[in-house]
Amino acid sequence: MRDPVIKLEGIHKTYGSGESAVSAIKEASFEIYSGETVALLGPSGSGKTTLITMIGCITEPSGGKLHLNGQLVYEGTWQVKDTRKLRRERIGFIFQSHNLIPFLNVRENVTLVPQMNGVSSAEANTQAQALLEYLGVGDKMEKFPSELSGGQSQRVAIARSLANNPKIILADEPTAALDAERALSVMQLLRSLAHEQEVAIVVVTHDERMLPLFDRILRVEDGYVREEKF
Ligand SMILES: Nc1ncnc2c1ncn2[C@@H]1O[C@H](COP(=O)(O)OP(=O)(O)O)[C@@H](O)[C@H]1O
Numbered sequence: 001m002r003d004p005v006i007k008l009e010g011i012h013k014t015y016g017s018g019e020s021a022v023s024a025i026k027e028a029s030f031e032i033y034s035g036e037t038v039a040l041l042g043p044s045g046s047g048k049t050t051l052i053t054m055i056g057c058i059t060e061p062s063g064g065k066l067h068l069n070g071q072l073v074y075e076g077t078w079q080v081k082d083t084r085k086l087r088r089e090r091i092g093f094i095f096q097s098h099n100l101i102p103f104l105n106v107r108e109n110v111t112l113v114p115q116m117n118g119v120s121s122a123e124a125n126t127q128a129q130a131l132l133e134y135l136g137v138g139d140k141m142e143k144f145p146s147e148l149s150g151g152q153s154q155r156v157a158i159a160r161s162l163a164n165n166p167k168i169i170l171a172d173e174p175t176a177a178l179d180a181e182r183a184l185s186v187m188q189l190l191r192s193l194a195h196e197q198e199v200a201i202v203v204v205t206h207d208e209r210m211l212p213l214f215d216r217i218l219r220v221e222d223g224y225v226r227e228e229k230f
């Protein structure tokens, strides 16, 4: 059996303490393998963002164990010195709104992180061009975010999330700002990416129409996570 790319063992999260404590994720244990697309589905406030940002080492869990790429990254406390560096090097994040940096052009938005990771600018540019072409926005290299449509911006954001060749891509409602047709095409793109490039993709969504595009569905309800059987 292959090793999981993402593995949670009894991960939980409580915000605050005492009277005002909110138990956002009760106890999550599951494994995700490379090439899989997994939906996190659930109503607003059920704990989806908390869960995906714990996997992405943005939100610190309250307990349990988290492994990424076979490495123990959380057990009681972070097990890596620099969680930002880990994120920059190994995880691609796509947010609800694209979060492109407005004063950088498309090429600069996509090459920023690889260059921070020590990739030469020539190499980063070549790779950015290839990624943007793959995503159908190869002609937008020198445009600024304000010159792009919503769908184009989200494609650039996906290119950016791929620029560090992550084996894990995490997306929190990546299609929320798009119309139904655009949303579907972005999701189809993520799916073929996962399958072709052996990437594990976790997507928060509450769009039921997207569900046929996923290999697995994890339903989040009131902080409980359970696998949905097809
Ligand atoms: N930073 C925070 N501080 C306190 N409570 C929070 C914080 N973030 C989220 N919560 C609470 O945790 C619960 C789950 O929130 P969230 O993970 O954002 O759910 P979802 O993404 O499914 O809407 C909610 O009750 C929310 O109010």
Ligand SMILES: [Mg+2]
Pocket: 048, 049, 050
């Ligand atoms: Mg959320």
